[in-house]
Amino acid sequence: MIRLLMRDLKLAVRAGGGFGLGLAFFLIVTVLVPFGVGPGGALLARIAPGILWVGALLACLLSLDRIFQLDFEDGSLDLLATAPIPMEGVVAIKALAHWLTTGLPLTLAAPLFGIFLNLPGQGYLWIVVSLGLGTPALSMIGTFGAALSVGLKRGGLLLSLLVLPLYVPTLIFGTETARRGAEGLASSTPALMLAGITLGTLALLPFAAAAAIRINLR
């Protein structure tokens, strides 16, 4: 399983695309928003946590179809299905690799991009905390969506339609954590709910995603 993780990480870094693209997309979104709403500092500071979260979510979405698609096309997914590790494990590793190449860089880059959006001082810590707690859930839910749509020709668009409604609770609690943190309010309640969602998805969704993969390979 560790080898599979290393292989996925290597592929993501060497083959280009997924790794840098998500970050670049995130940067573009955060840069475009001030053009859209005007350069006023107070307004930007108020919407900064929400913009960072929506940007991170969209950047995450962008790289989802790569999770299984390449492996499905060149047949390595069939090999993995017959390998002596359970499909649930494969799915969990795929989600972890996706998080390490997308969620983690986004989390680390968010405070830097926060400067563009005039994020208030105490918000930097909370945006990192909330993204750190929430992005694993985004990766896991996304892996489930990718597992559902792996065999399809027009998978990409369908994938967004399937995954975005599933992202709603994570987004709500994530932005709520970051917003309350940025405004100096107590934000432990939404942070705990966010952590609960992440742990719940990590515990349950590998089974659903593995079931979907098995159906698709049948």
Added chain:
Amino acid sequence: MSLWEYANPKKFMQTSERLLPYVAVLTAVCLLVGISWGFFFTPDDFRMGSSVKIIYIHVPSAMMAINAWVMMLVTSLIWLVRRHHVSALAAKAAAPVGVTMTLIALVTGAIWGEPMWGTYWAWDPRLTSFLILFLFYLGYMALWQAIDNPDTAADLTSVLCLVGSVFALLSRYAVNFWNQGLHQGASLSLDKEEHVSDVFFFPLLICLAGFVLLFVLLVLIRARTEIRLRRLQAIEMRERMG
């Protein structure tokens, strides 16, 4: 005699054929009586005027929007556990009806909301969760459309329906946490004394029954169409082989 007999498509077709006219007539009677009673023979509300009468469409369609999803959840589970094709096809047949009910509830709510709240749309928890439910329906139907193999499609949509139900519930409570509501509380429930005056309540009850029957009627017709379509495909395959 057990419920599982109807898992046999032939048995299902026979029984539903006999049931259909009765259901159709009952639906028509309930809807006609309920809606015309509600629209023409109830007094105007002292504050809301005659706009209160949209309740006879809004509440039943909202109720059926949720019930349709619950029915899809149950039939999806039956398909995954017992592999009865009729069950999967019933789930497929219910989705477009459910999405229409959701849309009706949203639109009638907006029409009522403009004069009453002064806005067509507010990010109220109930409104928002209905919008999310609408998106879930769209994703579910898109997945059915996208997959060619019928068994694969039934399996994958069933898995999506199960996972989606959990997330729809989560969203419902997350949205409550996110924003305070403008929408009034439940207008109907079993454990409280009275919410709506009896004058409005009885026609509403008949409308609710009418919408339930309408849903059953539409799902039966659509399921029968799906079964016929499946038979047609089987015949075509056999002809091509032979």
